[in-house]
Amino acid sequence: MKSLTIHQLHEGYREKVFTIEEVIDKALAAAHEYQEYHCWIHLLEKAEIMRYAARIQSFSMREKPLWGIPFAIKDNIDLANVPTTAACPEFSYIPKHSAKVVEQLIEAGAIPIGKTNMDQFATGLVGTRSPHGATRNALNPELISGGSSSGSAVAVALGQVCFALGTDTAGSGRVPAALNNIIGYKAAPGRYSTKGVVPACQSLDCVSIFANTMADVDLIDQQLTSEKMGTSAKRSRPKILFLPDQLEFFGPYAKLYELSWKQTAAYLKEKEDVEILEMAELQKVARSLYEGPFVVERDVAIGGFAETHPASISEPLATILKQAKQTNYSAKEWIEAQHFCQHVEDTLKEKLSGNLLVLPTxxxxxxxxxxxxxxxFTNSQMGLYTNHCNLLGLSAAALPAPIDSKLPFGITLFSTPEDEALLKSYAAELEKEHAKTELVVCGLHMRGFPLEKEFRLRGAAFAYEAATSADYRLYELDTEPRKPGLVRCEGQGERIEVEVWKIPNDQLSSFIQTIPYPLGIGTVELSNGEEKLGFVCQRFPADCKHEITSYRSWRNYQLGLKV
Known part of the structure; x- marks a missing residue:
């Protein structure tokens, strides 16, 4: 079910490719397969899940827009008759009713699978502050997943569910999306109900959405609000994109992140009218969330429980609550901070009317x-360009950057609440740039060979060098021009050196139609065990010139001919 969209699941249901029960079985199997990623706090039993499925059997997909779609719920959002713990077992309670947003999704036909891991009491942007273990990054388990909605994001990225709910106060619905190469959407504060959500900073808390596509986000968004927003519904592009005047990069991968941002900024400058936005006031707002009077609201939300259950509180959270108690901010300082935020909000929203701000997530x-x-310290760095958002009443969409990057690198688009239609539309445009399929290439489309230019004209880009598993043999086909044929011979082959390229999804189908028989596109197993689409010979090449497996690649064979 990895990376399946709502549309794809619905198509499968209509064509009777699979049933709801089979989809649920796969979701549960995937959750158990990736147990070491610590995505879940509470998985529902299959019988519990099937009761939700039974409710929608008499309805159509038109009547229930999320019919049969499995989803996950962050464990600070109530699901009726299931414990809510906020990643603190001693805090656990069993709600009689689901949170309003969960009720809306279930009413639309969605099927809850369980409650996901999180930074305790939604205080953190790293995904490590949980007694259930640090949630691991879906792309590299040594890296952080991001938080606090860590389990929700990783469950989507690993294909355990189609979408998930998180929450977002300082960036918890955006940072995990960026670090796991999925989409995180946060509507403006107040757009979605927070009834049935454990508060972290109640005046700023928002429910967020994790999904694989903006089309899915838009459909889910429609179920969570009936309010019609947006003066820019007919416009898919901003008049101006604002980019930051300066940025601070951090950590062991700072240079890679800086390079990725430079490439992203260059890409956007080629496509759109760009203006530079001074970041000083936004950064002052961002710092005030934890270094100003707003931090006291964290203590208001959970300080009482922490005082009576100190042993149950994670050490980082205990430190934050202690600092909040020691600050002794006056009412005057609180009002001054609010007035400053209002001033920045008014100024920024005037600039953003019909426009968007783009920052690295x-x-x-x-x-x-x-x-x-x-x-x-490490946690504080993760929120440098996310903390300001809710304090300024903005809407945000976090998505993978429209460039190739060696690490998961995401950007966030910010808009006024009135321009959420523009925000979603432009995010969908950028999403298309990132929607590419990795393709294993072993012959004339490789770098330096005759068909490379044709490949690049389709938007394909070289990704990395690789090798097949030791189950392949390579032949020179008796064609004009000469080309290789890669044939799988289980247990009787060698590792063949190949290249992996990325081709835009909207080009893949037409590209495949240009491939001459006996070549075709099939599954190629790489030396690391991964299976990817790639060039294969559809039958044993009786018309081959001769076997060239000993050369281990078409490139080596061509070099041998020159020698």
């Missing part, structure tokens, strides 16, 4: 061991 990341060694 994160300007670095960490390994899990680095965060555990220094939990406060």
């Amino acid at each position: 994160c300007t670095g990341t960490w390994r899990i061991d680095q965060v555990l060694a220094d939990p406060i």
Whole structure:
């Protein structure tokens, strides 16, 4: 079910490719397969899940827009008759009713699978502050997943569910999306109900959505609000894109993140009218969330429980609550901070009317061991360009950057609440740029060969060098021009050196139609065990010139001919 969209699941249901029960079985199997990623706090039993499925059997997909779609719920959001713990077992309670947003999704036909892991009491942007273990990054388990909605994001990224609910106060619905190469959407504060959500900073808390596509986000968004927003519904592009005047990069991967941002900024400048936004006031707002009077609201939300259950509170959270108690901010300081935020909000929203602000979601990341060694500082860096959002009443969509990057690198688009239609539309445009399929290439489309130019004209880009598993043989086909044929011979082959390229999904189908028989596109197993689409010979090449497996690649064979 990895990376399946709502549309794809619905098509499968209509064509009777699979049933709801089979989809649920796969979701539960995937959850158990990736147990070491610590995505879940409470998985429902299959019988519990099937009761939700039974409710929708008499309805159509038109009547229930999320019919049969499995989803996950962050464990600070209530699901009726299932414990809510906020990653603190001693806090656990069993709600009689689901949170309003969960009720809306279930009413639309969605099927809850369980409650996901999180930074305790939704205080953290790293995904390591849980008694259930640090949630691991879906792409590299040594790296942090991001938080606090860690389990929800990773469950989507690993294909355990189609979408998930998180929450977002300082970036918890955006940072995990960026670090796991999925989409995180946060509507403006107040757009979605927070009834049935454990508060972290109640005046700023928002429910967020994790999904694989903006089309899915839009459909889920429609179920969570009946309010019609947006003066820019007919416009898919902003008049101006604002980019930051300066950025601070951090951590062991700072140079890679800086390079990715430079490439992203260059890409956007080629496509859109760009203006530079001074970041000083936004950064002052961002710092005020934890370094100003707003931090006191964290203590208001959970300080009483922490005082009576000190042993149950994670050490980083205990430190934050202690600092909040020691600050003794006056009412005057609180009002001054609110007035400053209002001033920045008014100024920024005037600039953003019909426009969008683009920032890197994160300007670095960490390994899990680095965060555990220094939990406060490492966490603070993750929110450099997310903390301001809710304080300024903005809407945001976090998505993978429209460039190739060696690490998961995401950007966030910010809009006024009135321009959420523009926000979603432009995010969908950028999403298309990132929607590419990796393709294993072993012949004339490789770098330096005659068909490379044709490949690049379709938007394909070289990704990395690789090798097949030791189950392949390579032949020179008796064609004009000469080309290789890669044939799988289980247990009787060698590792063949190949290249992996990325081709835009909207080009893949037409490209495949240009491939001459006996070549075709099939599954190629790489030396690391991964299976990817790639060039294969559809039958044993009786018309081959001769076998060239000993050369281990078409490139080596061509060099041998020159010698």
